[in-house]
Amino acid sequence: MTKVRMRQAVIQALADELESDPSVILLGEDIAAAGGAFKATEGLLDRFGPVRVRDTPISEMGFLGAAVGAAMAGLRPVVEMMFVEFTGVALDQLVTEAAKVSYLSRGELTAPLTVRASAGAGLGFGCQHSQFLDHWFRATPGLKLAVPSGARTAYGLLRAAIRDPGPVVVLEPRVLYGDREDVEFGEAGILPLGRAHRVSSGDDVTLVALGATVPTAVAAQQLAAGAWTADIIDLQTLVPWDRQSVLGSVRHTGRLVVVEESPYSGGWGSEICDYIAGELFGELTAPALRVTTPDTPVPYSQPLEERFVPSPELVADQVGQLLATGRRPAPWWEASAQR
């Protein structure tokens, strides 16, 4: 186990895959000479050379599509989208091309590419560089989606993504790049896609979190100071998500709260809540609850952006209300815009 920053874990995952598989290449804007806008590819050009680690022009459609083609030709390209928003000029290649390659060729061809994109709010990049946008990659049969919550999962999920036979998107919460965590490097540290991880065990409620909301959920439980204990589940992979793990936990706790960095309208948590509530119909002791961002763009202002993302205080408060009343508390922006 080594304690490293998340961006270092990304570098290590890439290095290990580049090392163990000559078909792995990296593409992206300023990932080679400059080591990446978030320094998540630092040193790889020197180690693996300019043929395998390439800076691209500002042409997301072009190089994402090139990664699709290179993948179909037998490579395992890893593309960095500096900010997930940039996929908005290139989404076609992922959704309508890459995700259909295996199906259309009846399995003869595959497109084993990985798209890494930094995502999410919290650093003051403003509304065009702070969206999470996981929904762009959901509802796409043939495409998987993983989201690390720190260095450990950044390492393990990325290696699994690169090895996956099909296209995988990994959304890296930008706010976590500098955070440190213990990581087990090597084969043993690879985390299979589609499996959730129980971060802590408790009895009163299941907190399902993803990416940057995992540390938020953990902090919320600490704030509760024993008033309640939670099974905190790090989903790790959003498509496909680990139904069995969540089901098992909620069967035990009887209550489900999803903590999302996505809008109240359209966020991913509804699918978790609906599925679980349906499977455990009549067995829950409270309605499933989502703690989300409001339906607004991401504000630049620091106090506002801090309010935008679910905070540990908000989560603790909402969980507390749920436990106390057995009903869903109103979202904060409805309860009072001034709070």
Added chain:
Amino acid sequence: MTKVRMRQAVIQALADELESDPSVILLGEDIAAAGGAFKATEGLLDRFGPVRVRDTPISEMGFLGAAVGAAMAGLRPVVEMMFVEFTGVALDQLVTEAAKVSYLSRGELTAPLTVRASAGAGLGFGCQHSQFLDHWFRATPGLKLAVPSGARTAYGLLRAAIRDPGPVVVLEPRVLYGDREDVEFGEAGILPLGRAHRVSSGDDVTLVALGATVPTAVAAQQLAAGAWTADIIDLQTLVPWDRQSVLGSVRHTGRLVVVEESPYSGGWGSEICDYIAGELFGELTAPALRVTTPDTPVPYSQPLEERFVPSPELVADQVGQLLATGRRPAPWWEASAQR
């Protein structure tokens, strides 16, 4: 009331808006001289001239972005995306630009554009021209999304969309273009965004449907032949959806079934089910149920594509099982791939 095909209702809505508001213009591939790939703009070039009704090069990013700019400059552009998939090369302009204009200018500027796109399966266009892709336009504060279910709603929602102060996407189920329905033309036929419509009243279950699944839901109830009766709710607008109407209905029936032409994983129905189940916690007599497409690309083959989209038979069967058992039936592809 006049009985017209859905594509004629679209033409009429566009003509009425072009007529009543000189700032309305139309842009799209082959919408002018050729009258549109689905003939949903036929005759408008002749009536309104080439300055307001324009054929574009094959440049979706370019002309969608141009519509954003023209909207900010005071026009009300209506863009046709021949197939919704083509937005995949241009999504940035809608999500990251247009939807942020009002917010970033603190209301000084708006982007009142409408994007009409044909969407969905059923006509054998294959997997790159048959997706519904509503999820690309959800989870985007600042962007609205409407889906007509026939000529009446195509007319009324499109006129409302064009008049809306912000950007609106209208996904027109391609399979309905030729279908006829009674339409009330003129101001009285305009349907406010954000309101659902109760298509039929019943007692046993609420069927929430959207677009092409509205006629499916109606047909399913007919197949039931009185075994059960349903409140059938045509959602009409998906963002924002009409929470109060659905809530009111389910409060009455105690059961909710959503019929979606979207994948089991990531489809829009989860949000409806989760919201309602949470609000009516303890009051439902069965778990909320989604009837969706399987998590696969859309197959070309006719028998397979017919199987892909929820059929009236499937809906009737699933509702029947729900009523009989009080539990969610398994989706058909799990129950048996051979059925």
Added chain:
Amino acid sequence: MTGERRERRAQLATPLGPFERMAEIRAVEEHIQLLFNEGHVRGSTHLSNGQEAVAVGVAAAARLTDVVTCTYRGHGQALALGLTAKEVIGEIVGRTVGCAGGLGGSMHLVGPDVGLWPTFAIVGAGLPVAVGAALASQVNRSGRAAIAVFGDGAANIGAFHESLNLAAIWQLPVVFVCENNLYGEYTRIQLSTPVSDLADRAAGYAIPGLVVDGQDVAAVTAAVSEALERARADGGPTLLEMKTYRYSGHSKSDPGSYRPAGELDQWLRRDPITIEAGRLIDGGTATAEQLAAVSSRIAAEVRRAAADALAAPQPAVAEMLIHVHG
């Protein structure tokens, strides 16, 4: 399957090969029109009759290991590369004998063993993918080249620009073959494109750009061969503009009434099959009678292939649930 496809590909190198294959493409496309009229074809189908020389020239110039990305107007290219009439028609009528088992349809033909990647229904999408195949070749030093076939209308989409720029800056072994058939759907090129020769756009990327007679299969073969040679010698990409014409409308339901009177007739005078027949006759390779016999043999074979395709079973429901993930 692979054996037959390879054999068919090799036939292009025989003296009569290009003529035969063009005749076959013509016959298949005409047959698909019939099948459409009879209701056997769903969605949309885009015929390539008139453009046979481009498809056959590209296939004749390419190696078996080269990759070709092309569009929904890909029946001709698929046949040229080696797919059989039965598997092409079978796909278009959605039967198990189709090259994608009936799950792809007219716009999605596929044959990776002869270099045909699933054809692209999104305009421009095949270009970056071809660039990627060429990138893989550069990384692997495999000697493989990539060819992107696309239309004149596609030259106005962003992917065109980004792809040519990427290929140029990385000097990748890829050939961009633009089939300029004067129309994008129902819109004449002059209404969408302010330059008359798309080949001129190559200058914006500092790569060679050439106009080629797309009705002459020998000219196409020569131009593509030269570009491929340069590509394999690390000379970078080339943009080739094939001047050609589609005899049919854009898609099955389009009568092409937007075309000026006489235009089709003019192009029919430069029919690629007639031109190649002339060359064979003038060169003494074959007589007009022999070629006529070849054509009717091929027509009969295509009829049989179509009948076989239609007689084949529809795919089972279970088929649609597999091969979803990589």
Added chain:
Amino acid sequence: MTGERRERRAQLATPLGPFERMAEIRAVEEHIQLLFNEGHVRGSTHLSNGQEAVAVGVAAAARLTDVVTCTYRGHGQALALGLTAKEVIGEIVGRTVGCAGGLGGSMHLVGPDVGLWPTFAIVGAGLPVAVGAALASQVNRSGRAAIAVFGDGAANIGAFHESLNLAAIWQLPVVFVCENNLYGEYTRIQLSTPVSDLADRAAGYAIPGLVVDGQDVAAVTAAVSEALERARADGGPTLLEMKTYRYSGHSKSDPGSYRPAGELDQWLRRDPITIEAGRLIDGGTATAEQLAAVSSRIAAEVRRAAADALAAPQPAVAEMLIHVHG
């Protein structure tokens, strides 16, 4: 607000106006660097020092009613168009006095009353939007023109290609102003772009393309004025390539160490403010001492503006919940 902005815009037409505004931009950018170092600036901020002549030349040539779309590197353009130092700095430090009330940030300055549309953080996104503004003008016959300002790196993205093509085919009143500062982030242009003059790409759309000395505010003003005149006379779009240089790194955290030694020094010798000062002195409009006094007056004003901005309140939470829908 509008009154002051307009007055500031009008000042560009005075003899000292361009000099003063460039000096102000320089002072603001230098101040922002300080504010960043002190932790007052969040996310990223992209300075435009070195490129002042382009911003001021564009603003001097444009009418108040014209639309300008520009990038995250837009502080200079905002000031040139008429926004005050306080509202620009205020936005960058996220205060209510900011031009977007502190909700936009460094990459999203806005001032529609003087033609500044919310600046674009997505490379290339402003080009089609400017095309749309020009389209509206053509529809309305309003006489309004649009100007899209973007970088050299943006010339490789699809939106560039589609926008120039659209503007050309429709002959729209739009001017494309490419600020070629030799770098896109940390990548030198030669590594991303195979042509040396981006202006040459205009030929691919049959529109005029000109290289302009981007360090000379008079040359910029003249070139943009001429292009705008042509645009308003239904002469269609123009591509102007401004050869310029950014003195700072790409964004606040970039020391610019990838630049060859001596390059910055070379460009500093062609500093736009110095060039304009020389012109004013040579023409007898002002003495060096007078200009020095002007510069220090401006520096003091900027310091005061920054202090005022920092002293202003943070936006209330309720602000983030409004103006979401059109």
